[in-house]
Amino acid sequence: MKAPAVDYVAPRSLDEALQCLAGADNARVLAGGQSLMAMLNMRFAFPDCLVDINRIPELAYLRDEGDSVRIGAMTRQRDVEFSDMVRDRLPILREAILNVGHRQTRNRGTVGGSLCQLDPSAEIPTIAMALDAQVHVASASGTRSLAMADFPAGYMTPALEADEMLVGVSMRPWDPGHGWSFLEFSRRHGDFAIASAAVLLSFGADVRVDRCSITLGGVSTAPVRMAQAEQALLGTKAEAADIERTAALCGAVEASSDAYVPGWYRQRLARVLAGRAITRALERATR
Amino acid sequence: MTSTMATTQNSRPVHLSVNGKPCQGMAEPRLHLADFLRGELKLTGTHVGCEHGVCGACTVLVDGVSARSCLMLAVQGEGCAITTIEGLAASEHDTHPLQQAFHELHALQCGFCTPGILMSLSELLAANPDPDEDAVRDVLSGHLCRCTGYQNIVAAALRAAQILRERGGHAR
Numbered sequence: 001m002k003a004p005a006v007d008y009v010a011p012r013s014l015d016e017a018l019q020c021l022a023g024a025d026n027a028r029v030l031a032g033g034q035s036l037m038a039m040l041n042m043r044f045a046f047p048d049c050l051v052d053i054n055r056i057p058e059l060a061y062l063r064d065e066g067d068s069v070r071i072g073a074m075t076r077q078r079d080v081e082f083s084d085m086v087r088d089r090l091p092i093l094r095e096a097i098l099n100v101g102h103r104q105t106r107n108r109g110t111v112g113g114s115l116c117q118l119d120p121s122a123e124i125p126t127i128a129m130a131l132d133a134q135v136h137v138a139s140a141s142g143t144r145s146l147a148m149a150d151f152p153a154g155y156m157t158p159a160l161e162a163d164e165m166l167v168g169v170s171m172r173p174w175d176p177g178h179g180w181s182f183l184e185f186s187r188r189h190g191d192f193a194i195a196s197a198a199v200l201l202s203f204g205a206d207v208r209v210d211r212c213s214i215t216l217g218g219v220s221t222a223p224v225r226m227a228q229a230e231q232a233l234l235g236t237k238a239e240a241a242d243i244e245r246t247a248a249l250c251g252a253v254e255a256s257s258d259a260y261v262p263g264w265y266r267q268r269l270a271r272v273l274a275g276r277a278i279t280r281a282l283e284r285a286t287r
Numbered sequence: 288m289t290s291t292m293a294t295t296q297n298s299r300p301v302h303l304s305v306n307g308k309p310c311q312g313m314a315e316p317r318l319h320l321a322d323f324l325r326g327e328l329k330l331t332g333t334h335v336g337c338e339h340g341v342c343g344a345c346t347v348l349v350d351g352v353s354a355r356s357c358l359m360l361a362v363q364g365e366g367c368a369i370t371t372i373e374g375l376a377a378s379e380h381d382t383h384p385l386q387q388a389f390h391e392l393h394a395l396q397c398g399f400c401t402p403g404i405l406m407s408l409s410e411l412l413a414a415n416p417d418p419d420e421d422a423v424r425d426v427l428s429g430h431l432c433r434c435t436g437y438q439n440i441v442a443a444a445l446r447a448a449q450i451l452r453e454r455g456g457h458a459r
């Protein structure tokens with residue numbers, strides 16, 4: 001189908017973009033367009049105005065800030081994929097980004113666009129949740145930051161006001177020696193995942209798990225941290241029985257059903273993927 | 288010649304480079320790049336399939352990297368360098384090694400998906416002159432072909448890479 005009639009502005013600076021959003025009633029920010037353009041063509045979205053942020057260089061960056069890595073909203077997924085800094089500092093993000101769509105969509109798709117689209121099975125929001133990311137938001141009246149955990153306001157709905165836009169995200173790298181793994185299951189490579197698991201863990205001097213993050217994507221209305229499963233693995237030596245018990249807790253996640261996939265199948269995938277991801281993360285961790 | 292595209296009050300000029308030549312046309316904001324190339328610039332080699340980014344038929348190069356031209360507005364192309372299938376071969380009387388290999392190895396039947404696939408493969412071969420089968424299949428995962436079953440497409444991509452290496456040339 002063809003997109004509905006729409007106004008279009010292409011501001012050259014962030015300030016100008018925020019002014020456009022402040023003055024508009026029903027505007028949408030257009031970043032890489034890999035979801036919004038499809039929604040326009042299918043007439044799922046009817047904005048009055050598109051605020052195109054592709055010509056705002058100050059929104060595209062990958063910055064190592066020591067404690068955290070800050071990524072601009074307009075940073076292309078391609079640039080994350082090929083960044084040596086991301087490979088070294090946020091290896092789980094690089095592993096996940098290879099599952100985002102295809103070469104042809106990663107070339108234009110952005111980090112901020114994926115975060116705001118907030119598809120429950122999308123890889124970038126899942127990793128942001130796994131890394132306790134801070135999300136940076138701006139409007140003409142100021143800026144604020146919020147935890148990724150507070151960013152989803154509902155199914156595919158970020159907690160943004162109409163005049164606000166996402167400007168960046170900060171992700172905190174784990175210490176060298178940590179183990180990580182991102183795994184997903186989809187019917188074809190590049191399709192939306194039916195379920196995914198992101199696992200990070202590290203060992204203390206006593207060779208027991210002293211830190212652990214387990215996130216499931218695709219199973220619920222937004223990516224979900226599995227606090228109980230994390231607790232089950234903490235303090236253990238991560239032996240087979242510990243992994244099995246932790247994975248079983250992931251399999252007990254409240255999972256949604258749709259026309260294609262029943263909830264019990266997502267739960268089954270959650271258990272299996274979590275188990276495999278923990279095992280892979282253990283192989284990579286320094287004990 | 289009258290344009291088949293409706294030019295409305297909301298239309299605006301778009302200046303861009305297509306296959307190395309400066310071009311301009313008129314586009315309403317809602318017009319996507321694929322329809323602009325076909326309707327306004329009369330470059331009908333770029334095919335429009337699903338119009339939501341899944342099938343890959345409309346893939347072109349935007350500033351040297353592959354992109355879905357149905358997921359980009361024509362007005363966003365302002366100042367960009369676009370390469371379409373019409374720009375792949377060096378001249379009208381010539382074929383690009385990718386086209387030659389697709390022909391020789393029967394890598395197409397109906398041909399609807401072929402222009403997009405060739406553009407993606409030209410990006411791959413420019414970055415990686417000696418790709419293995421996995422690398423080819425990873426790029427092809429962004430394209431749907433309902434005729435061939437992909438085997439001959441993979442074989443043709445590898446053959447094209449070989450031809451290019453033997454010539455010591457580059458896939459643009």
